[in-house]
Amino acid sequence: MPRLYDVTSGSIAIDAIDVRDLTLESLRSNIGVVTQDAHLFHDSIAANLRYAKDDATEEEMENACRAAQIWDLIESLPNRFETLVGERGHRLSGGEKQRLAIARLLLKSPSVVILDEATAHLDSENEALVQQALKSALKNRTSIVIAHRLSTIKEADQIIVLEQGIIVERGKHDDLINTGGLYSELYARQDLGVLSNESSSINN
Known part of the structure; x- marks a missing residue:
């Protein structure tokens, strides 16, 4: 998006304006x-x-x-x-x-x-x-x-889940959890990891 590299296919637009049609100064001053x-x-x-x-x-x-x-x-x-x-x-x-x-x-x-x-x-x-x-x-x-x-x-308003560069799921957190797909599986693993770490800290 800040045009450190330009896309080789398709386009990236902000407010329906292709970023390649903006000056680098104008584009980058509006991106943090x-x-x-x-x-x-x-x-x-x-x-x-x-x-x-x-x-x-x-x-x-x-x-x-x-x-x-x-x-x-x-x-x-x-x-x-x-x-x-x-x-x-x-x-x-x-x-x-x-x-x-x-x-x-x-x-x-x-x-x-x-x-x-x-x-x-x-x-x-x-x-x-x-x-x-x-x-x-x-x-x-x-x-x-x-x-x-x-x-x-x-x-996030919309979560996009990528696997090997391909979009496999998209939606809000609760919807993706209820779907029971890759996002739900990854979130459950991380949640268990956090609980395990907190338990270890308490025991120590």
């Missing part, structure tokens, strides 16, 4: 992406946030960070927004990096959001915080969420 590994620079938190909006005020950054569930951490740091995140954000945990990436997306305020495995490697506590942050990021926006962790997509 959060990937599995958040891209952060060896710079301050403020500089990483302003990559999305270079004239963002401190108030705007604070509002975005509050919505992204990362403000409490930033407020606790001695240098707050001027804190260096380290090379590729190594001074932050995986969940903190993801929430900072979501805050940056909120500052950009795109009309289309793409989440590519944004919660894939998070523990349950960090996933819950990121899920809460995503509610702010996805509100009133067209969103495409790519996920193997199915809890991420439960609230």
Whole structure:
């Protein structure tokens, strides 16, 4: 969709306009992406946030960070927004990096959001915080969420299930669960895995 590659057949349209008919600047300014590994620079938190909006005020950054569930951490740091995140954000945990990436997306305020495995490697506590942050990021926006962790997509208007590159199911979460197909099977497996992990944590 952001035209890092062009399709070789068919087309991708936004509001019935082929993305190839838009300038790259116009297209990409309206798309926000959060990937599995958040891209952060060896710079301050403020500089990483302003990559999305270079004239963002401190108030705007604070509002975005509050919505992204990362403000409490930033407020606790001695240098707050001027804190260096380290090379590729190594001074932050995986969940903190993801929430900072979501805050940056909120500052950009795109009309289309793409989440590519944004919660894939998070523990349950960090996933819950990121899920809460995503509610702010996805509100009133067209969103495409790519996920193997199915809890991420439960609230989607439409879920498309792919197997070996072919669409095998589509519909809402409850409908797909009731159908008893591949999605239902995968969801049941993941649900059992979560319960098993929680049980192990309690026993330990």
